[in-house]
Amino acid sequence: MKRILIVDDSFYMRTMLKNMLTDAGYEVVGEAPNGQTALELAKETTPDLITLDVILPDNTGLDVLKGIKAEQPDMKVIIVSAVGQEVIVNEALEYGALSYIVKPFSEEKVLEVVKKALDE
Amino acid sequence: MKSREQEYKEIFIAEALEYFDALNRLISELEKRPQDDKVLAEIFRMLHNLKANAKAIGYLQISDVSHKLETAFGLIRNKELSFSDEVVGVLFDGIDLLGELIKNIDSEQQIEPDPILIRNLDIIVDSLSDSTVELAKVQKFSSSRNLTLSDLIYIQVKKLDHLMNLVGELIIDRDRILSLSRELDNDELKMVSSHLYRITEDLQYSVMDARLVSIGTLFNKFPRVVRDIATAEKKEVDLELSGQDIQIDRNILQIMTDSLLHLVRNAITHGLEKPEQRSKAGKPKVGQLELSARSDRESVVISLTDDGKGIDLNQVRKAAVAQQLVPADVADGLPDTEVFSFLFEPGFSLAKEVTEYSGRGVGLDVVKNAIDSIGGRIRIDSKKGKGTTFTLQLPTSIAVKGALLFEIDSIFYAIPLIHTDLVVALDKDELHEVGDVLVADIKGETVTVVYLDELLNIPESAMRLGDKTKLKGQVQNIIIVSYNNRKLGLIVDKLYRQQDIVVKPLSKPLDSIDIYGGVTLLGTGKVCLVLDVPAITKYFISRR
Numbered sequence: 001m002k003r004i005l006i007v008d009d010s011f012y013m014r015t016m017l018k019n020m021l022t023d024a025g026y027e028v029v030g031e032a033p034n035g036q037t038a039l040e041l042a043k044e045t046t047p048d049l050i051t052l053d054v055i056l057p058d059n060t061g062l063d064v065l066k067g068i069k070a071e072q073p074d075m076k077v078i079i080v081s082a083v084g085q086e087v088i089v090n091e092a093l094e095y096g097a098l099s100y101i102v103k104p105f106s107e108e109k110v111l112e113v114v115k116k117a118l119d120e
Numbered sequence: 121m122k123s124r125e126q127e128y129k130e131i132f133i134a135e136a137l138e139y140f141d142a143l144n145r146l147i148s149e150l151e152k153r154p155q156d157d158k159v160l161a162e163i164f165r166m167l168h169n170l171k172a173n174a175k176a177i178g179y180l181q182i183s184d185v186s187h188k189l190e191t192a193f194g195l196i197r198n199k200e201l202s203f204s205d206e207v208v209g210v211l212f213d214g215i216d217l218l219g220e221l222i223k224n225i226d227s228e229q230q231i232e233p234d235p236i237l238i239r240n241l242d243i244i245v246d247s248l249s250d251s252t253v254e255l256a257k258v259q260k261f262s263s264s265r266n267l268t269l270s271d272l273i274y275i276q277v278k279k280l281d282h283l284m285n286l287v288g289e290l291i292i293d294r295d296r297i298l299s300l301s302r303e304l305d306n307d308e309l310k311m312v313s314s315h316l317y318r319i320t321e322d323l324q325y326s327v328m329d330a331r332l333v334s335i336g337t338l339f340n341k342f343p344r345v346v347r348d349i350a351t352a353e354k355k356e357v358d359l360e361l362s363g364q365d366i367q368i369d370r371n372i373l374q375i376m377t378d379s380l381l382h383l384v385r386n387a388i389t390h391g392l393e394k395p396e397q398r399s400k401a402g403k404p405k406v407g408q409l410e411l412s413a414r415s416d417r418e419s420v421v422i423s424l425t426d427d428g429k430g431i432d433l434n435q436v437r438k439a440a441v442a443q444q445l446v447p448a449d450v451a452d453g454l455p456d457t458e459v460f461s462f463l464f465e466p467g468f469s470l471a472k473e474v475t476e477y478s479g480r481g482v483g484l485d486v487v488k489n490a491i492d493s494i495g496g497r498i499r500i501d502s503k504k505g506k507g508t509t510f511t512l513q514l515p516t517s518i519a520v521k522g523a524l525l526f527e528i529d530s531i532f533y534a535i536p537l538i539h540t541d542l543v544v545a546l547d548k549d550e551l552h553e554v555g556d557v558l559v560a561d562i563k564g565e566t567v568t569v570v571y572l573d574e575l576l577n578i579p580e581s582a583m584r585l586g587d588k589t590k591l592k593g594q595v596q597n598i599i600i601v602s603y604n605n606r607k608l609g610l611i612v613d614k615l616y617r618q619q620d621i622v623v624k625p626l627s628k629p630l631d632s633i634d635i636y637g638g639v640t641l642l643g644t645g646k647v648c649l650v651l652d653v654p655a656i657t658k659y660f661i662s663r664r
Contacts, residue, residue: 001351010169012131016176019124022344055165082172104176 002118003029005045007038007064008053008080013103017051017080020107021114035059035067042068042075049076049118052097054088062092069096076117080105123336123364129225132177136222139166143215147208154196154203164193170218181233182221188241189214201244210240277370280331287320287327288520288622292641294320299643324620328369328517335413335420336364338373342384342411349388356395356406357388363413368420369517372494376422376514379487383424383510384411386484391428391508401505403427418515418522419496419538425509431502433459443468457605460500464488464604488604492654494518495536495637499605513538521623523640524599525616525648528573532648533612534621534640539653541600541607543615548594556586560609562600569598569609570660576635583663603657610656623650635659 004026008014011033018028029045032038035058042050050068054061061079068075079092079100089100098117101110146163150156167190174183192211195201217233224231294316301309339361350357392398392407399405410425437451440462446454462468466485491498495515502508515521515538522537544562551558551569558569574583574590584590591611598609623638625631637652 009165010135010173012128012135012173013169013176015131016128025347055168057162057165082168103172 001025001027002049003027003045003047004114005030005032005038005041005047005050007032007035007050007056007061009033009056010053013053013080017110020110024111024114026114033057035061035064038064039067039071043071046072047075049078049114051078051080051101051114052092054079054081054085054092060088062088062095065092065095065097076120078113078117123334123340126336127340128177132173132179133222133225135173136170136182137219139170140215140219140222142166143218147211147215150203151208157197160193160197164190164197167193179221179225182218185214185218185221185233185241188238188245189218191245192241195245207244210237210244213237214241275330277331280327281371283327284331284517287324288624290320291324291520291620291622295643296641296645299645324520328520331369331371331517332367333370333373334364335366335368335373335422336361338377338380339364339411339413342380345381346384346388346409349385353389354394355388355392357392357409358406360408360410361412362410366413366415366420367516368413368514371518372420372496372514372516375490375494376512379490379512380411380422380424382483382487384409387424387426387428387508387510391426391430393429397429401429415516416513420514420516422512422514423509424512425507427507430504430506430508431460431463431500432504436460436462439468440465460502461605463500464498495521495538497538497602520620522618523621523650524618525642526597526599526612527614527616528612529577532616532642532646533572534619534648534650535599535601535610535653536637536650537618539601539603541602544598544600544609546596546598548588548591548596551588551591551596553586553588556584558586558588560598562598562607562609565607567600567607567609569611571611573611573613575656575660575663580663585660585663601653601657603653606657608657608660621648621650 004021006014006017006021006028008017008031014031014033018031021028029047030041032041035056038050038052038056052061052065056064059067065077065079068077073096077092077097079089079097080103081089081100082103089097092100098120099113101113143163143166146159146166150159150163153159167186171183171186171190174180174186189211192201192207192214196203196207201207214237217237220231221233294313297309298313298317301313342361343359346357346359387409388407392409393401393403395405398407408425408427411422412425413420413422415421433456436459437454440446440459441448441451443465445462445465445468451459463484464487468485488498491512491514495518497513499511499513500508501511523534524537524540524543525532525534527533542562546560551560558571559566560569561567570585571590574585574587578584592613596611597613597615598611599615600607600609602608621640623640625638626633626636630636634655635652637650637655640648640650642648
């Protein structure tokens with residue numbers, strides 16, 4: 001079973017993502033509401049994939065992405081963003097994020113992007 | 121799934137209200153320190169989440185207003201809009217509107233945002249530069265300002281427990297006053313006490329109601345659990361849930377959590393067969409598991425049904441004999457319901473007998489104890505090859521119980537209704553001495569009957585449970601109780617009435633006497649012992 005870490009500051013978003021992913025048979029190994037926890041959990045749980053919200057209360061998603069990539073260069077990261085954050089998304093892709101999901105997202109879209117990233 | 125939608129909605133509202141409160145705090149801080157980037161970033165983040173969440177769940181008004189505010193704060197952050205008085209006013213109004221929209225999610229009436237306010241928001245969002253001409257168009261908008269607090273509160277279960285205890289004490293005093301008013305025959309006191317009766321009853325149900333949660337909070341965890349266990353066991357399972365909206369006392373649900381998990385795990389591990397075995401048996405490859413809840417008068421009934429291989433009664437009989445729970449000659453004659461009850465004996469296992477049917481029953485005594493502790497009942501129905509159903513009958517409340525009052529040797533006793541099946545009056549001649557016990561034919565079923573006075577009040581050495589001459593009078597009042605699929609008739613001297621009682625546990629050193637579940641005070645002020653049916657059944661069996 002593929003293991004996924006969710007990073008998002010909104011409990012609602014985390015719950016939705018978690019339900020979508022677990023329903024589809026993935027294991028959600030952790031949920032991080034901020035950048036600090038995200039970095040810790042990425043190290044502790046070594047997931048197969050991380051979904052990363054770009055706006056977090058302590059760090060920016062971009063900083064978290066850099067932090068994760070510094071420790072685990074091969075970690076697969078998907079950016080979760082909203083409309084209007086194209087600049088950050090592009091930057092994130094440059095820093096090694098595999099792809100992105102735009103909020104509000106549909107279940108199909110999430111699963112499609114996650115599956116594709118995991119298959120790569 | 122309806123309940124998941126409900127869960128999403130509750131989470132959305134709770135989080136949105138948190139954001140709303142934080143936004144109010146932050147914007148006040150920003151007013152004092154307009155240049156504080158950290159505060160701005162926080163505001164921005166919250167509006168951003170609110171917008172995305174609202175869009176996801178479909179509250180478009182909220183996402184729309186959040187979007188406008190987010191844009192406005194974005195302009196402020198990029199120094200394209202200054203934090204002037206007009207702007208601050210509009211932003212405050214906008215946040216208030218958000219709060220109103222969030223709080224109104226649950227109400228029938230949709231609120232229409234004031235067009236002036238929306239226009240003001242549009243003006244500041246669209247005024248790319250600090251065009252005073254544009255901003256001057258901002259109209260005075262005054263909403264009736266009042267402080268509102270959330271309609272929902274979190275409360276510690278401990279506090280509700282305390283409240284329930286107090287209600288219990290009140291009920292005891294109420295019954296005493298009611299009974300005094302009758303004794304004194306005072307009309308005014310009678311009137312007051314009957315009013316008191318109604319109010320305490322209302323209070324009791326209100327407090328009980330406050331402790332209820334929907335069973336879905338537990339049930340909705342099972343799809344995932346079932347999936348994981350099924351994967352590990354290499355089985356295919358289709359779980360069907362129903363009755364998630366049924367309400368049950370939170371503490372009862374808490375106590376039942378492990379037991380339900382245990383039963384579900386058992387059903388998948390030992391009940392349902394592997395796909396290839398199912399195909400061979402002519403069943404669909406995917407095993408069916410049904411977890412359902414329904415209300416049944418004063419109780420909640422949870423049932424778990426699998427269409428697996430079922431329980432082989434002969435295996436159970438053999439295992440019971442092997443584990444010396446019953447002599448071989450008796451085992452053959454036992455009715456099916458009594459055979460099932462062996463599964464709840466501590467340490468009982470089928471595993472030692474036949475590995476193919478291994479395990480069913482392991483740890484079921486733990487489940488049984490949990491259910492006993494809250495005064496519930498459990499029943500097994502199973503057909504070999506067809507499947508098994510566990511039915512759990514649980515009280516809706518722990519503190520207050522419906523009970524049947526009776527008298528033995530001038531002492532009052534109560535017995536919880538959840539364990540009583542029926543009450544019959546039989547002529548002494550209809551009781552038969554069989555071996556060292558009495559039996560009677562009750563609705564076509566042979567039921568062992570015991571004279572409670574003899575069982576409770578006669579020293580063991582002199583106890584003669586099968587002696588009819590001990591009975592007083594010709595007609596015998598018998599309460600048929602049932603525990604662990606076994607029926608037992610209890611002969612009592614006098615039957616009184618049904619009544620809601622508040623059971624107070626026995627305190628030290630009396631708490632070691634387990635045949636009494638506790639005591640209650642009757643309206644007359646008399647102490648009444650509450651019989652514990654599981655314990656009395658076990659005690660009776662040990663005396664035979």
